[in-house]
Amino acid sequence: MIEKSDHDKCQVKEQINHARDFWSKTLRSARHILAPMVDQSELPFRLMVRRYNVHCTYSPMLHSRLFLEQPKYQQEFLQTGPEFDHPFIIQFCANDPEIFLKAAKIAESHCDAIDLNLGCPQTIAKRGHYGAFLQDEWSLIYDIGTIKYFPIQFFEYNFFKSQFSCSKSNKASDFAGASLITVHGRLREQKGSKTGLADWTKIRLVKENLRIPVFANGNIQSKIEVDKCFDETIVDGVMSAEGLLYNPALFTGKPLAVWDAAYEYVEQYRKHTSSFSSIQEHLELRNVVGKTHSIEDFVKVADQLKKRYHVEYEKFIADDQHTKEHPKNWPVFIFIDNTNESVVEEPVKKKIKKEKKPKGPKPPKILPELCSQCSHPRGLKCDFGYCRICCRQKSYSEKVDCQGHGFRSKLLKSKNDNS
CATH class of the missing domain: 3.20.20.70 (Aldolase class I)
Structure with missing residues:
Protein backbone atom coordinates (compact mmCIF):
# COMPACT_ATOMS: atom_id res chain seq x y z
CA MET A 1 0.00 0.00 0.00
CA GLY A 253 -45.55 4.54 11.92
CA LYS A 254 -49.13 5.84 12.12
CA PRO A 255 -52.08 5.03 9.85
CA LEU A 256 -53.17 7.42 7.11
CA ALA A 257 -56.54 7.00 5.41
CA VAL A 258 -56.35 6.83 1.63
CA TRP A 259 -58.87 9.65 1.19
CA ASP A 260 -56.89 11.97 3.47
CA ALA A 261 -53.74 11.18 1.50
CA ALA A 262 -55.60 11.95 -1.74
CA TYR A 263 -57.00 15.23 -0.38
CA GLU A 264 -53.53 16.34 0.77
CA TYR A 265 -51.88 15.48 -2.52
CA VAL A 266 -54.57 17.34 -4.49
CA GLU A 267 -54.13 20.34 -2.17
CA GLN A 268 -50.39 20.44 -2.92
CA TYR A 269 -51.02 19.85 -6.63
CA ARG A 270 -53.33 22.86 -6.79
CA LYS A 271 -50.73 25.08 -5.09
CA HIS A 272 -47.75 23.83 -7.08
CA THR A 273 -49.14 22.43 -10.32
CA SER A 274 -46.98 19.87 -12.11
CA SER A 275 -47.82 17.75 -15.15
CA PHE A 276 -51.23 16.07 -15.00
CA SER A 277 -49.56 12.70 -15.54
CA SER A 278 -48.00 12.98 -12.06
CA ILE A 279 -51.38 12.94 -10.32
CA GLN A 280 -52.37 9.98 -12.50
CA GLU A 281 -49.26 8.13 -11.38
CA HIS A 282 -50.00 8.67 -7.68
CA LEU A 283 -53.77 8.08 -7.63
CA GLU A 284 -53.83 4.71 -9.33
CA LEU A 285 -57.52 4.24 -10.02
CA ARG A 286 -57.16 3.11 -13.59
CA ASN A 287 -60.83 3.16 -14.59
CA VAL A 288 -60.90 6.86 -13.65
CA VAL A 289 -57.44 7.72 -15.00
CA GLY A 290 -58.31 6.53 -18.49
CA LYS A 291 -61.43 8.69 -18.71
CA THR A 292 -60.58 12.03 -17.14
CA HIS A 293 -58.32 15.04 -17.34
CA SER A 294 -60.02 16.76 -14.41
CA ILE A 295 -58.59 16.95 -10.92
CA GLU A 296 -62.14 17.19 -9.56
CA ASP A 297 -62.79 13.61 -10.63
CA PHE A 298 -59.98 12.46 -8.36
CA VAL A 299 -61.55 14.40 -5.47
CA LYS A 300 -64.81 12.56 -6.15
CA VAL A 301 -62.91 9.28 -5.93
CA ALA A 302 -61.55 10.28 -2.52
CA ASP A 303 -65.07 11.27 -1.42
CA GLN A 304 -66.40 7.86 -2.44
CA LEU A 305 -63.56 6.06 -0.66
CA LYS A 306 -64.27 8.01 2.51
CA LYS A 307 -67.98 7.32 2.27
CA ARG A 308 -67.38 3.61 1.83
CA TYR A 309 -64.69 3.02 4.47
CA HIS A 310 -64.75 5.81 7.06
CA VAL A 311 -66.82 3.80 9.60
CA GLU A 312 -64.34 0.92 9.47
CA TYR A 313 -61.44 3.37 9.68
CA GLU A 314 -62.84 5.09 12.78
CA LYS A 315 -63.31 1.69 14.43
CA PHE A 316 -59.75 0.71 13.48
CA ILE A 317 -58.40 3.85 15.17
CA ALA A 318 -60.71 3.64 18.19
CA ASP A 319 -59.67 0.04 18.87
CA ASP A 320 -56.01 1.08 18.63
CA GLN A 321 -55.44 -1.74 16.14
CA HIS A 322 -52.53 0.00 14.44
CA THR A 323 -50.40 -0.56 17.57
CA LYS A 324 -51.28 -4.26 17.75
CA GLU A 325 -50.75 -5.36 14.15
CA HIS A 326 -47.87 -5.16 11.68
CA PRO A 327 -48.50 -2.43 9.08
CA LYS A 328 -48.54 -5.08 6.35
CA ASN A 329 -51.75 -6.40 7.91
CA TRP A 330 -53.50 -3.05 8.09
CA PRO A 331 -56.69 -2.82 6.00
CA VAL A 332 -56.65 -1.54 2.42
CA PHE A 333 -58.18 1.84 3.25
CA ILE A 334 -55.04 2.84 5.17
CA PHE A 335 -52.78 2.86 2.11
CA ILE A 336 -52.96 4.63 -1.23
CA ASP A 337 -55.35 2.56 -3.35
CA ASN A 338 -53.39 0.39 -5.79
CA THR A 339 -56.18 -1.71 -7.26
CA ASN A 340 -58.09 -1.60 -10.54
CA GLU A 341 -61.36 -0.99 -8.75
CA SER A 342 -63.31 2.17 -9.59
CA VAL A 343 -65.42 3.57 -6.76
CA VAL A 344 -66.82 6.61 -8.53
CA GLU A 345 -70.09 4.91 -9.39
CA GLU A 346 -71.83 2.02 -7.69
CA PRO A 347 -72.55 -0.81 -10.15
CA VAL A 348 -76.18 -1.14 -11.22
CA LYS A 349 -77.50 -4.57 -10.29
CA LYS A 350 -79.41 -6.30 -13.06
CA LYS A 351 -80.90 -9.73 -13.15
CA ILE A 352 -79.10 -11.53 -15.94
CA LYS A 353 -79.62 -15.13 -16.85
CA LYS A 354 -76.38 -16.92 -16.24
CA GLU A 355 -75.32 -19.36 -18.91
CA LYS A 356 -73.81 -22.61 -17.76
CA LYS A 357 -70.10 -22.71 -18.41
CA PRO A 358 -68.95 -25.70 -20.45
CA LYS A 359 -66.88 -28.19 -18.52
CA GLY A 360 -63.28 -28.67 -19.51
CA PRO A 361 -59.79 -27.35 -18.86
CA LYS A 362 -59.44 -23.66 -18.13
CA PRO A 363 -57.94 -21.60 -20.97
CA PRO A 364 -54.43 -20.29 -20.23
CA LYS A 365 -54.16 -16.78 -18.81
CA ILE A 366 -53.07 -14.17 -21.32
CA LEU A 367 -50.24 -12.23 -19.72
CA PRO A 368 -49.66 -8.58 -20.69
CA GLU A 369 -46.87 -7.97 -23.15
CA LEU A 370 -43.78 -6.51 -21.49
CA CYS A 371 -41.69 -3.53 -22.52
CA SER A 372 -38.75 -4.60 -24.66
CA GLN A 373 -36.41 -2.54 -22.43
CA CYS A 374 -37.58 -3.40 -18.90
CA SER A 375 -40.02 -5.56 -16.95
CA HIS A 376 -42.98 -3.13 -16.99
CA PRO A 377 -46.06 -3.71 -19.22
CA ARG A 378 -45.64 -2.13 -22.65
CA GLY A 379 -47.91 0.60 -23.93
CA LEU A 380 -50.52 -0.98 -26.21
CA LYS A 381 -50.22 1.84 -28.75
CA CYS A 382 -46.52 2.65 -28.30
CA ASP A 383 -44.67 2.95 -31.61
CA PHE A 384 -41.61 1.22 -30.16
CA GLY A 385 -43.22 -1.40 -27.92
CA TYR A 386 -41.93 0.40 -24.78
CA CYS A 387 -43.51 1.28 -21.44
CA ARG A 388 -44.20 4.98 -20.84
CA ILE A 389 -40.97 5.60 -18.89
CA CYS A 390 -38.67 3.94 -21.46
CA CYS A 391 -40.53 5.58 -24.36
CA ARG A 392 -40.11 8.99 -22.78
CA GLN A 393 -36.37 8.45 -22.36
CA LYS A 394 -36.07 7.29 -25.98
CA SER A 395 -38.07 10.27 -27.29
CA TYR A 396 -35.87 12.72 -25.40
CA SER A 397 -32.53 11.08 -26.07
CA GLU A 398 -33.03 10.01 -29.72
CA LYS A 399 -35.32 12.93 -30.70
CA VAL A 400 -38.08 10.70 -32.08
CA ASP A 401 -41.86 10.92 -31.75
CA CYS A 402 -44.27 8.36 -30.34
CA GLN A 403 -47.85 8.75 -31.49
CA GLY A 404 -49.15 6.20 -28.98
CA HIS A 405 -47.76 7.91 -25.89
CA GLY A 406 -48.11 11.39 -27.34
CA PHE A 407 -44.44 12.37 -27.10
CA ARG A 408 -43.44 14.98 -29.74
CA SER A 409 -39.73 15.59 -29.24
CA LYS A 410 -39.11 16.98 -32.74
CA LEU A 411 -42.03 19.38 -32.54
CA LEU A 412 -40.94 20.59 -29.11
CA LYS A 413 -37.38 21.16 -30.31
CA SER A 414 -38.68 23.06 -33.37
CA LYS A 415 -40.78 25.35 -31.17
CA ASN A 416 -37.86 26.02 -28.86
CA ASP A 417 -35.56 26.83 -31.80
CA ASN A 418 -38.09 29.27 -33.31
CA SER A 419 -38.79 31.03 -30.03
Missing part, protein backbone atom coordinates in the same frame (compact mmCIF):
# COMPACT_ATOMS: atom_id res chain seq x y z
CA ILE A 2 1.27 3.49 -0.88
CA GLU A 3 1.75 5.64 2.20
CA LYS A 4 -0.03 8.98 2.13
CA SER A 5 1.94 12.18 2.68
CA ASP A 6 1.10 14.52 5.54
CA HIS A 7 -0.50 16.85 2.99
CA ASP A 8 -2.71 14.05 1.65
CA LYS A 9 -3.71 13.06 5.18
CA CYS A 10 -4.67 16.65 5.93
CA GLN A 11 -6.79 16.79 2.77
CA VAL A 12 -8.56 13.54 3.71
CA LYS A 13 -9.21 14.81 7.24
CA GLU A 14 -10.55 18.09 5.84
CA GLN A 15 -12.83 16.18 3.45
CA ILE A 16 -14.16 13.97 6.25
CA ASN A 17 -14.91 17.01 8.43
CA HIS A 18 -16.63 18.69 5.49
CA ALA A 19 -18.71 15.56 4.86
CA ARG A 20 -19.85 15.41 8.47
CA ASP A 21 -20.71 19.11 8.49
CA PHE A 22 -22.55 18.66 5.18
CA TRP A 23 -24.84 16.01 6.68
CA SER A 24 -25.36 17.70 10.05
CA LYS A 25 -25.73 21.31 8.85
CA THR A 26 -26.75 21.33 5.17
CA LEU A 27 -28.92 18.21 5.34
CA ARG A 28 -29.91 19.00 8.95
CA SER A 29 -28.96 15.50 10.14
CA ALA A 30 -31.63 13.99 7.89
CA ARG A 31 -32.65 10.50 8.98
CA HIS A 32 -35.73 9.84 6.81
CA ILE A 33 -35.34 10.42 3.08
CA LEU A 34 -37.65 10.31 0.06
CA ALA A 35 -35.73 8.47 -2.67
CA PRO A 36 -35.59 9.70 -6.29
CA MET A 37 -38.31 8.20 -8.49
CA VAL A 38 -38.97 8.66 -12.19
CA ASP A 39 -42.04 10.90 -12.63
CA GLN A 40 -43.12 10.39 -9.00
CA SER A 41 -40.94 12.52 -6.71
CA GLU A 42 -42.25 15.79 -8.13
CA LEU A 43 -42.82 18.89 -5.97
CA PRO A 44 -46.44 18.29 -4.80
CA PHE A 45 -45.59 14.78 -3.59
CA ARG A 46 -42.36 15.94 -1.95
CA LEU A 47 -44.20 18.63 -0.01
CA MET A 48 -46.89 16.18 1.00
CA VAL A 49 -44.56 13.55 2.50
CA ARG A 50 -42.63 16.23 4.40
CA ARG A 51 -45.72 16.52 6.61
CA TYR A 52 -45.10 12.93 7.66
CA ASN A 53 -41.60 12.95 9.12
CA VAL A 54 -39.62 12.99 5.85
CA HIS A 55 -36.53 15.12 6.49
CA CYS A 56 -34.93 15.26 3.02
CA THR A 57 -36.24 14.78 -0.52
CA TYR A 58 -34.87 13.99 -3.98
CA SER A 59 -35.80 15.10 -7.45
CA PRO A 60 -36.54 12.42 -10.04
CA MET A 61 -33.39 11.19 -11.80
CA LEU A 62 -32.51 13.77 -14.47
CA HIS A 63 -30.54 13.07 -17.64
CA SER A 64 -27.71 15.62 -17.57
CA ARG A 65 -27.41 16.03 -21.35
CA LEU A 66 -31.17 16.38 -21.91
CA PHE A 67 -31.23 18.83 -19.00
CA LEU A 68 -28.79 21.05 -20.90
CA GLU A 69 -30.23 20.65 -24.41
CA GLN A 70 -33.99 20.84 -23.80
CA PRO A 71 -35.36 23.92 -22.01
CA LYS A 72 -38.79 22.33 -21.51
CA TYR A 73 -37.23 19.31 -19.79
CA GLN A 74 -35.15 21.62 -17.60
CA GLN A 75 -38.09 23.83 -16.71
CA GLU A 76 -40.31 20.87 -15.79
CA PHE A 77 -37.85 19.35 -13.33
CA LEU A 78 -36.50 22.55 -11.79
CA GLN A 79 -39.87 23.20 -10.23
CA THR A 80 -38.88 23.65 -6.59
CA GLY A 81 -40.30 25.22 -3.46
CA PRO A 82 -37.40 27.20 -1.96
CA GLU A 83 -39.27 28.07 1.22
CA PHE A 84 -40.68 24.62 1.91
CA ASP A 85 -38.69 21.92 0.12
CA HIS A 86 -35.35 21.84 1.92
CA PRO A 87 -33.06 20.06 2.29
CA PHE A 88 -33.53 18.99 -1.32
CA ILE A 89 -31.18 16.97 -3.56
CA ILE A 90 -31.18 16.95 -7.37
CA GLN A 91 -30.01 13.71 -8.93
CA PHE A 92 -28.36 13.43 -12.36
CA CYS A 93 -27.25 10.52 -14.45
CA ALA A 94 -24.11 11.42 -16.41
CA ASN A 95 -21.09 9.94 -18.17
CA ASP A 96 -19.28 13.12 -19.18
CA PRO A 97 -17.54 15.30 -16.56
CA GLU A 98 -18.07 18.56 -18.47
CA ILE A 99 -21.76 17.95 -19.15
CA PHE A 100 -22.28 16.98 -15.52
CA LEU A 101 -20.49 20.17 -14.45
CA LYS A 102 -22.66 22.41 -16.66
CA ALA A 103 -25.88 20.74 -15.52
CA ALA A 104 -24.84 20.99 -11.86
CA LYS A 105 -24.02 24.71 -12.22
CA ILE A 106 -27.55 25.36 -13.50
CA ALA A 107 -29.19 23.25 -10.80
CA GLU A 108 -27.10 24.28 -7.78
CA SER A 109 -29.15 27.35 -6.89
CA HIS A 110 -32.31 25.20 -6.73
CA CYS A 111 -31.05 22.56 -4.29
CA ASP A 112 -28.79 21.73 -1.35
CA ALA A 113 -26.81 18.94 -3.03
CA ILE A 114 -26.12 17.26 -6.37
CA ASP A 115 -26.33 13.47 -6.57
CA LEU A 116 -24.61 11.39 -9.26
CA ASN A 117 -26.65 8.25 -9.95
CA LEU A 118 -24.44 5.17 -9.99
CA GLY A 119 -27.27 2.82 -9.11
CA CYS A 120 -29.78 2.48 -11.97
CA PRO A 121 -29.55 -1.14 -13.22
CA GLN A 122 -32.11 -0.93 -16.04
CA THR A 123 -31.40 -1.74 -19.69
CA ILE A 124 -31.89 1.88 -20.68
CA ALA A 125 -29.02 2.80 -18.32
CA LYS A 126 -26.83 0.20 -19.96
CA ARG A 127 -27.58 1.57 -23.43
CA GLY A 128 -27.09 5.15 -22.24
CA HIS A 129 -23.90 4.24 -20.35
CA TYR A 130 -24.90 5.63 -16.98
CA GLY A 131 -26.15 4.48 -13.57
CA ALA A 132 -24.77 1.16 -12.31
CA PHE A 133 -22.97 0.57 -15.60
CA LEU A 134 -20.51 3.38 -14.89
CA GLN A 135 -19.06 1.09 -12.23
CA ASP A 136 -17.07 -0.61 -14.98
CA GLU A 137 -15.09 2.62 -15.37
CA TRP A 138 -13.88 3.81 -11.99
CA SER A 139 -11.45 6.28 -13.54
CA LEU A 140 -14.40 8.02 -15.23
CA ILE A 141 -16.30 8.11 -11.93
CA TYR A 142 -13.24 9.67 -10.34
CA ASP A 143 -13.02 12.30 -13.11
CA ILE A 144 -16.70 13.20 -12.69
CA GLY A 145 -16.47 13.32 -8.90
CA THR A 146 -13.33 15.39 -8.59
CA ILE A 147 -14.52 18.36 -10.65
CA LYS A 148 -14.39 21.34 -8.33
CA TYR A 149 -17.48 23.42 -8.98
CA PHE A 150 -19.07 23.90 -5.57
CA PRO A 151 -18.48 22.20 -2.23
CA ILE A 152 -21.32 19.69 -2.42
CA GLN A 153 -20.75 16.32 -4.02
CA PHE A 154 -23.01 13.42 -3.32
CA PHE A 155 -22.96 9.93 -4.78
CA GLU A 156 -25.19 6.89 -5.01
CA TYR A 157 -23.87 3.33 -5.29
CA ASN A 158 -25.78 0.28 -6.35
CA PHE A 159 -24.04 -2.50 -4.49
CA PHE A 160 -22.19 -4.83 -5.27
CA LYS A 161 -19.57 -5.20 -8.05
CA SER A 162 -16.32 -7.08 -7.69
CA GLN A 163 -14.32 -3.95 -8.57
CA PHE A 164 -15.65 -2.28 -5.41
CA SER A 165 -13.54 -3.75 -2.64
CA CYS A 166 -14.86 -3.18 0.85
CA SER A 167 -11.57 -3.88 2.57
CA LYS A 168 -10.31 -2.05 5.63
CA SER A 169 -8.21 0.17 3.37
CA ASN A 170 -11.28 1.83 1.81
CA LYS A 171 -11.71 5.26 3.32
CA ALA A 172 -13.62 8.37 2.32
CA SER A 173 -10.90 9.44 -0.10
CA ASP A 174 -11.69 6.40 -2.27
CA PHE A 175 -14.98 8.00 -3.26
CA ALA A 176 -13.63 10.92 -5.24
CA GLY A 177 -14.54 13.67 -2.81
CA ALA A 178 -18.08 12.48 -2.10
CA SER A 179 -19.70 14.06 0.95
CA LEU A 180 -22.15 11.21 1.41
CA ILE A 181 -23.09 7.97 -0.35
CA THR A 182 -26.27 5.92 -0.63
CA VAL A 183 -25.98 2.14 -0.83
CA HIS A 184 -28.82 0.02 -2.21
CA GLY A 185 -27.56 -3.32 -0.98
CA ARG A 186 -28.28 -5.15 -4.24
CA LEU A 187 -26.36 -6.44 -7.23
CA ARG A 188 -27.05 -4.56 -10.43
CA GLU A 189 -28.26 -7.89 -11.84
CA GLN A 190 -31.07 -7.81 -9.25
CA LYS A 191 -33.82 -6.11 -11.23
CA GLY A 192 -37.31 -6.88 -12.46
CA SER A 193 -38.43 -10.32 -11.33
CA LYS A 194 -34.93 -10.94 -9.89
CA THR A 195 -34.91 -7.92 -7.59
CA GLY A 196 -35.10 -9.82 -4.32
CA LEU A 197 -34.19 -8.40 -0.93
CA ALA A 198 -31.39 -5.91 -0.31
CA ASP A 199 -28.47 -7.26 1.72
CA TRP A 200 -28.20 -5.05 4.80
CA THR A 201 -25.01 -6.79 5.94
CA LYS A 202 -23.21 -5.35 2.90
CA ILE A 203 -24.56 -1.89 3.68
CA ARG A 204 -23.20 -2.19 7.22
CA LEU A 205 -19.84 -3.28 5.81
CA VAL A 206 -19.68 -0.10 3.74
CA LYS A 207 -20.64 2.06 6.72
CA GLU A 208 -18.03 0.44 8.97
CA ASN A 209 -15.26 1.08 6.44
CA LEU A 210 -16.06 4.70 5.56
CA ARG A 211 -15.69 7.85 7.60
CA ILE A 212 -18.33 9.82 5.70
CA PRO A 213 -22.11 9.63 6.20
CA VAL A 214 -23.98 6.74 4.51
CA PHE A 215 -27.66 6.32 3.61
CA ALA A 216 -29.29 2.90 3.24
CA ASN A 217 -31.97 1.97 0.70
CA GLY A 218 -33.84 -1.30 0.26
CA ASN A 219 -36.58 -3.37 1.99
CA ILE A 220 -38.20 -0.30 3.59
CA GLN A 221 -41.98 -0.84 3.65
CA SER A 222 -42.94 0.30 7.17
CA LYS A 223 -41.60 2.11 10.25
CA ILE A 224 -40.69 -1.31 11.67
CA GLU A 225 -38.26 -1.87 8.77
CA VAL A 226 -36.90 1.67 9.18
CA ASP A 227 -35.98 1.08 12.83
CA LYS A 228 -34.61 -2.37 12.08
CA CYS A 229 -32.47 -1.00 9.23
CA PHE A 230 -30.93 1.64 11.50
CA ASP A 231 -30.09 -1.03 14.09
CA GLU A 232 -28.59 -3.51 11.62
CA THR A 233 -26.69 -1.14 9.32
CA ILE A 234 -25.72 1.72 11.74
CA VAL A 235 -26.20 4.16 8.84
CA ASP A 236 -26.91 7.87 9.16
CA GLY A 237 -30.15 7.88 7.16
CA VAL A 238 -32.70 5.53 5.60
CA MET A 239 -34.53 6.25 2.34
CA SER A 240 -37.68 4.77 0.83
CA ALA A 241 -39.22 4.90 -2.63
CA GLU A 242 -42.12 2.51 -3.25
CA GLY A 243 -42.87 2.29 0.46
CA LEU A 244 -43.72 6.01 0.52
CA LEU A 245 -45.79 5.71 -2.64
CA TYR A 246 -48.05 3.18 -0.94
CA ASN A 247 -48.01 4.92 2.44
CA PRO A 248 -46.85 8.57 2.54
CA ALA A 249 -46.93 8.40 6.36
CA LEU A 250 -44.53 5.43 6.46
CA PHE A 251 -41.90 7.20 8.57
CA THR A 252 -44.45 8.12 11.27
